[in-house]
Structures are given as structure tokens and as C-alpha cells.
Amino acid sequence: MLKKTNLENEARKTDMPGIGFIETFKQSMERQDKLTIVAYGDSWTYGSVAEGWYEARDRGYDSSLITGSWASMLRDVVAARNAQAAVFNEGVGGWTAPRGLEAYAEKVAPHRPDYVILNFGINDWKNGLPLADYEAAMNAIVARVKEDGGQTVLWTSGPLSVAGVQTYGWPQPWDGSKLAHTFAEFTAALHRLAEAHDLPLADAAADIEALHASGEDLQDWFFDSIHFKQQGHDMILRRIAATLGLPE
Numbered sequence: 576m577l578k579k580t581n582l583e584n585e586a587r588k589t590d591m592p593g594i595g596f597i598e599t600f601k602q603s604m605e606r607q608d609k610l611t612i613v614a615y616g617d618s619w620t621y622g623s624v625a626e627g628w629y630e631a632r633d634r635g636y637d638s639s640l641i642t643g644s645w646a647s648m649l650r651d652v653v654a655a656r657n658a659q660a661a662v663f664n665e666g667v668g669g670w671t672a673p674r675g676l677e678a679y680a681e682k683v684a685p686h687r688p689d690y691v692i693l694n695f696g697i698n699d700w701k702n703g704l705p706l707a708d709y710e711a712a713m714n715a716i717v718a719r720v721k722e723d724g725g726q727t728v729l730w731t732s733g734p735l736s737v738a739g740v741q742t743y744g745w746p747q748p749w750d751g752s753k754l755a756h757t758f759a760e761f762t763a764a765l766h767r768l769a770e771a772h773d774l775p776l777a778d779a780a781a782d783i784e785a786l787h788a789s790g791e792d793l794q795d796w797f798f799d800s801i802h803f804k805q806q807g808h809d810m811i812l813r814r815i816a817a818t819l820g821l822p823e
Contacts (some may be wrong), residue, residue, distance in 0.1 A: 576758075578823050592774055592775060593728075593773055593775030593776070595655045595773075595774070596669075596774070596775055597727055597775050597818065597819060600690065600726075600820070601819070603689075604653075604656050604660065604744075604821070607657050608658040608660075610657065610659065610660040611660075611688045611689050611690075612661065612663070612690045612692065613662075613663050613665055613686050613688040613692070614645075614646040614649070614662065614664045614666060615665050615666065615667065615675060615682065615683055615691050615693050615694075615716075616666045616672075616675070616732075617666060617669065617697060618666065618668035618669065618692040618696055618697075618802065619666070619694065619697065619732045619783075619802070620646060620666025620668075620692075621644070621664065621668050622635075622638050622641030622647065622666065622693060622808070623668060623798070623802050624641070624642070624783055624798040624803070625641050625643030625647075625805050626645075626805055627643055627644070631721055634780050639660075639664070643808055644664065645808045645809075645812040646662065647664065647813065648736050648809075649662055649692075649812055649815060650662035650814055651822065652812070652822070661789035662708055663688075664765060665682045665683060667682075670695065670698060671695060672696070672708075672709050672713050673704070673712040675695050676712045676714060676715050683719075683720075684723060687723070687725075688720070688725045689724075689726065690722045690726050690727075690728060691715060691726070691727050691728070691820075692714075692728045692730065693717070693727050693728065693816065694729065694730050694731070694732055695709075696758075696762070696764075697712065697733070697735070697758070697761075697801055700706075700756060700757075700758045702757060703752070704754070705756075706755075706756050706760055706761065709761060709764060710767070713768055714768065715759070715776075717768065717772055717774070717776075719764045727772070728774065728776075728777065728815070728819070729774055729775070729776045729777070730778070730811065730815055730818075731765055731776070731780035731781065731782040732811075733762065733783075734780055734783060735749060735758055735800060736797055736800040736801075737749050737751050738751070738752070738819065739751075740757065742766055743787065743793040743794060743797065744760055744792065744793065745797040747799070747800060748799040748800050753795070758772065762780060775819070776818070776821075777811075777814045777815040777817075777818040778814065779810055779811040779813075779814040779815070782814050783810050784805070
């Protein structure tokens with residue numbers, strides 16, 4: 576059983592980046608404004624390995640079949656609060672931030688989103704992308720969203736099971752010994768991005784780390800060294816919903 580964390584109180588902190596943005600979002604939801612929200616990222620956004628993932632894999636990787644993904648669950652949360660708001664999942668497994676930037680015009684722009692919930696980083700890290708290239712691509716995506724009249728919400732993925740860092744009991748941790756950067760450096764880059772652009776950051780990874788520190792056994796959460804099963808998606812949803820001031 577998951578131990579309770581004080582997500583709601585943390586979401587009300589007035590010194591967090593993007594607090595004014597969050598208030599605007601909440602007011603739009605309360606007014607029942609027509610809103611378009613795009614979830615954009617890698618396999619953690621697409622829905623690996625949540626409930627429905629196997630069915631989606633067998634039917635052409637249709638993300639709408641992954642009912643347990645945080646993006647699908649967020650769609651339900653948003654719809655319950657505002658029938659005029661739509662959530663679209665444009666996550667693609669294996670993508671990096673530069674690939675996401677390259678495909679922005681195809682995957683995101685046609686939706687004309689009011690909000691983009693953005694995360695890349697795991698594939699950038701494990702494929703050895705220089706940190707500076709990752710940050711440049713993420714900054715460019717945020718700039719594109721703003722140019723198109725939208726707002727970005729960032730969130731953190733992980734933690735990962737990495738040999739020599741922290742395995743969380745997973746027996747086959749990722750070997751990052753030959754990589755130039757730690758995954759923590761990519762997470763720190765997301766925090767810098769949030770500060771630089773005054774964007775809200777849903778720090779789901781910190782919530783999961785806090786659960787582990789309090790005694791939660793995460794070994795059964797892992798599908799492999801870099802993907803969580805349903806428990807991870809549940810936590811990501813909780814943090815994003817709390818950050819946006821939405822009820823679960």
C-alpha cells in the first residue's frame with residue numbers, strides 16, 4: 576500500500592515556479608473554457624507499462640487503449656471537471672528531446688494546444704546525448720509552445736534503477752558507467768528550465784523518492800530498469816493533478 580504524501584499542500588506553495596500560470600489554468604477550468612492539453616514525451620508519456628499497454632502493443636500501439644497511463648487518467652480527471660477540455664497523448668517510445676523538437680510541427684502544433692505537459696530525458700541520458708544538447712532542445716520546445724500561444728507544464732520521470740547509484744532492489748539495473756552524465760543531471764536541467772521560464776514543475780520523481788525513503792518497497796514497481804508499472808503512472812498522475820490544482 577502506498578503511504579500518503581502531502582501533495583495538495585505542496586501544490587499550494589506560493590514560491591513554486593509557475594504559480595500564476597496554475598491559477599490561470601484553474602480559473603479556465605472553473606469557467607468551463609474550451610481547452611486543449613497535449614501530453615508530449617517518450618514512453619513514460621505514451622503509457623509504458625500501464626494497464627492496457629499489452630493490448631495497445633498488440634493493436635498497433637494505440638495509446639488510447641492504455642487506460643492506466645497517467646495521460647489517460649488525466650483525461651478522465653479533466654473531463655470530470657470541464658467537459659470542454661480535451662487531453663491528447665502524443666508520447667512516443669524511444670524519443671529524445673531533439674526528436675521531439677523535430678516532430679513538434681507534426682505531433683503538437685496541429686492540436687493548437689493551450690497547455691503542453693512535457694517530459695523528455697530518459698532516452699537522451701541513456702543514449703549519451705550531451706546535456707547541453709538536451710537543454711537546448713527542451714528550451715526550444717518550450718519556446719515553440721509559447722510562440723504558438725500555449726503554456727508548458729514540466730514533470731520529472733524516474734527514479735531509475737542504475738547500477739552503482741541506486742537499484743531499488745531491481746535485479747537488473749541499467750549500467751550507466753560509460754555515460755558522460757548521470758540521470759540526476761538531466762532532472763536538474765528540468766528544474767533549471769522551470770526556473771528560467773517560470774513554469775510549473777510536477778516533481779513526480781521526488782514524490783516517489785520520498786516514498787522510498789519512508790520505507791516503501793519499490794522493487795515490484797519496476798517492469799525493467801527504466802519503466803514503472805501501474806504504480807508509477809498513479810504517482811505521476813497524482814503529482815500532475817496536484818500541481819494543476821485538479822481533484823483526483
